[in-house]
Amino acid sequence: xxxxxxxxPPPASTPRTAIGLMSGTSLDGLDACVVKETGHGNRVEVVxxxxxxxxxxxxxxxxxxxxxxxxxxxxxxxxEHQYTEVVAQQCQQLINATDESISVIGFHGxxxxxxxxxxxxxxxxxxxxxxxxxxxxVAHQFRRSDMARGGQGAPLAPLFHQLHFERETENVAVLNxxxxxxxxxxxxxxxxxxxxxxxxxTLSDGWHQRSQNQAFDRNGAYAASGSVHQNLLDQLLKDPxxxxxxxxxxxxxxxxQSWLQQTLGQLAPISAADVQATLNQLTAxxxxxxxxxxxxxxxxxxxxxHNTHLMDALDDTVDPLVVTSDAFAxxxxxxxxxxxxxxxxxxxxxxxxxxxxITGSAVPGVLGSIIHPTKx
Numbered sequence: 001x002x003x004x005x006x007x008x009p010p011p012a013s014t015p016r017t018a019i020g021l022m023s024g025t026s027l028d029g030l031d032a033c034v035v036k037e038t039g040h041g042n043r044v045e046v047v048x049x050x051x052x053x054x055x056x057x058x059x060x061x062x063x064x065x066x067x068x069x070x071x072x073x074x075x076x077x078x079x080e081h082q083y084t085e086v087v088a089q090q091c092q093q094l095i096n097a098t099d100e101s102i103s104v105i106g107f108h109g110x111x112x113x114x115x116x117x118x119x120x121x122x123x124x125x126x127x128x129x130x131x132x133x134x135x136x137x138v139a140h141q142f143r144r145s146d147m148a149r150g151g152q153g154a155p156l157a158p159l160f161h162q163l164h165f166e167r168e169t170e171n172v173a174v175l176n177x178x179x180x181x182x183x184x185x186x187x188x189x190x191x192x193x194x195x196x197x198x199x200x201x202t203l204s205d206g207w208h209q210r211s212q213n214q215a216f217d218r219n220g221a222y223a224a225s226g227s228v229h230q231n232l233l234d235q236l237l238k239d240p241x242x243x244x245x246x247x248x249x250x251x252x253x254x255x256x257q258s259w260l261q262q263t264l265g266q267l268a269p270i271s272a273a274d275v276q277a278t279l280n281q282l283t284a285x286x287x288x289x290x291x292x293x294x295x296x297x298x299x300x301x302x303x304x305x306h307n308t309h310l311m312d313a314l315d316d317t318v319d320p321l322v323v324t325s326d327a328f329a330x331x332x333x334x335x336x337x338x339x340x341x342x343x344x345x346x347x348x349x350x351x352x353x354x355x356x357x358i359t360g361s362a363v364p365g366v367l368g369s370i371i372h373p374t375k376x
Contacts, residue, residue, distance in 0.1 A: 015037035015038065016036070016104075016345060017035065017037075017047070017098070017102055018035050018044075018102065018103055018104045018105065018106055018341040018342070018344045018345050019032060019033070019034055019035075019091055019095075019102055019104075019105045019136075019341055019344075020032065020035055020106045020336075020337040020338050020339065020343075020344065021090075021091070021108060021337060021340060022108050022336040022337040022340055023083075023109075023110050024303075024336065025066075025178060025179025025180055025251060025252040026178055026179040026205060026303055027054065027066075028053070028205075028215070028216070028303060029051055029052055029053040029054050030052045030054065030086060030090055031049070031051050031333060031334055031337040032051070032052070032087075032090045032091065032337055033046050033048065033334045033338050033341060034046070034048045034094050034098055034341070035047060035341035036100060037345070041163065042163055044341065044342050046331065046334060047098065047100065048097060049331060049333070049334045050094055054086065055082065055086070057082070058082050058083055058086065061079045062079065062110060062112065065079075066112055066252050066253055066256075067252075067256055067257065067258075069113070071112070079124070080125065081126065081129075083110055083124065084125055087107070087125065087130060088129070088134065091105060091130065091133075091134050091136075092133075092134065095134065102134075103136075103137070104136065104370070105136050105138045105344060106341045106342070106343050106344025106368075107125055107139065107340070108123060108140075109123030109127075109141075110123060110124055110125060111143075111252075112124055113251070113253050114143075114153070114249065114250070114251035114253065115253075116147070116152045116153060116154075116249050119147055119150070120147060121143045121144060121153045121154075123140075123144075125140065127141075128371050131371045131372065131373040132373050134373070135373050136373065137348065137372050137373065138344075138370070139344040139347035139368040139370055140368060140369060141368055141369050142156055142340070142343055142347075142367045142368040143156070145366065145368055146361050146367060149355075149361040150360065150362040151247070151355055151358075151359030151360050151362075152195075152248060152359040152360055153249065153359060154196065154249040154359065155176070155184075155194050155196055155249065155358065155359075156355070156359075157174075157194070157335070157336060157339045158182075158193065158194030159192065159339075159343075159354075159355070159358070160338070160343070161186065161192070161194070161339075162192040165186060165299050165325070165328055167186075167297070168188055170188075170296040171185075171187045171188070171296050171297075172186040172296065172297045172299060173185055173186070173295045173298050174186065174194075174299045174300075174301070175299065175300045175301070175302075176300075176301050177201065177283070177300060177301070177303065177305060177310070178201060178303060178336070179200065179201050179202035179252050180198070180202060180250060180251060180255070181196070181198060181200035181283055182196045182197065182249075183287065183291075185295070187294070191354070192357070192358065193246065193357050193358060194246075194358045195246035195247055195248050195249065196248060196249045196250045196251075197286045197287065197289075198241065198242060198283070199255035199282070200283045200302070200310075201216070201302075201303055202252045202255055202256075203255060203259075203260055203279045203282075204223070204276060204279045204280060204307070204310070205217075206257045207257070207260065207276060207279060208276060210257060211272035211276070217276060217309075219308045219309070220280065220309025221308075223273070223276040223277040223280050223309040223310070224277070224308070224309045226271060226272075226275070226277035227273075227274055227277055228274070228277050228281045229274045231267060232263065232264070232267060232270055232274075233281055233282060233285065236263055236278075236282050237282070237285065239259075247357075247358060247360035249359070280307065280309050280313050281313050281317075283310060283314075284318070287314060287317070288317045291318055291319070291320065295319075295320045296321065297320055297321050297323060298320040298323070299323055299327070299328060300314070300322060300324050300332065301324065301330070301332040301333075301335040302333075302335070305332045305333075343367055343368060344368070346367065347367060347368035347370060348370065350366050352364040353365070353366070353367055355367070
């Protein structure tokens, strides 16, 4: 409304800035970015980014707990402390490098176990310590908020994808290739939907570590030296999760190396390179099966964009035009981190978000809880 005394409109609210943090099931490290409101709707733009590799002890500790499903309580608390120290240092670097005043830190935490069948999930990270260390409010436990309302708790990124990738005239799908692949469908005039379609980097990285003693298949070069083993692919595709209708979510605790070995053990020996190639084709096939015919553009983000063999398999398997999120001015490595910066701002505002068609939650609601630092 106008200020009738001076016949001028009131000043626009100052755009807020947030830090978004994401460490996923690939366990390759922590991605962080500073995002700022653009003033156009509810959108944000990425201002700066920073990636930090996990110390080997932290990475190996997380991997062991996720793969075995067992944790010594002392070791778990030690890992949480070490992990949060890495997070705090990364946040401080971003804070020191920007002139912006940070309103909130959106902290996803590290997922150790995701159990939608139990209605529960475990992300560790000492949010109270992070708030006290940085002096900035921290929004955390986004998944558990959704699960308390009967939702799957994941994926949550489709809400962010809709704001930043939806087009007026094209049907868009957004594919995140993290440890687990998840997809968002953005059709003009229709509510956004999305779900976890199955394994991506988690199986290929784990197999490469097992067979080649290397953390991941750089550029997909080893997979490119092999060939798709059709019988293995057919057997893997029989898993009942793939036929389950959304909403659905999954994790590394389900699609593990043990899951892969159960199928390999039923077949004649297959070369390691052929297994590697087949795992990439498994992901590409799952994406193809998930995409409606009317999708025009497939936008890909996440660490899997750096796997040339996987991206080629996608391009050869799906029908839509395949682009990375660079085409929409967001670095593929930081889409999820930007998402949690945005979710942090929504949490600060106590903004209910409609996740029913994504996660199956009973009602819309606020995602996350806020931890406020002590005011000195």
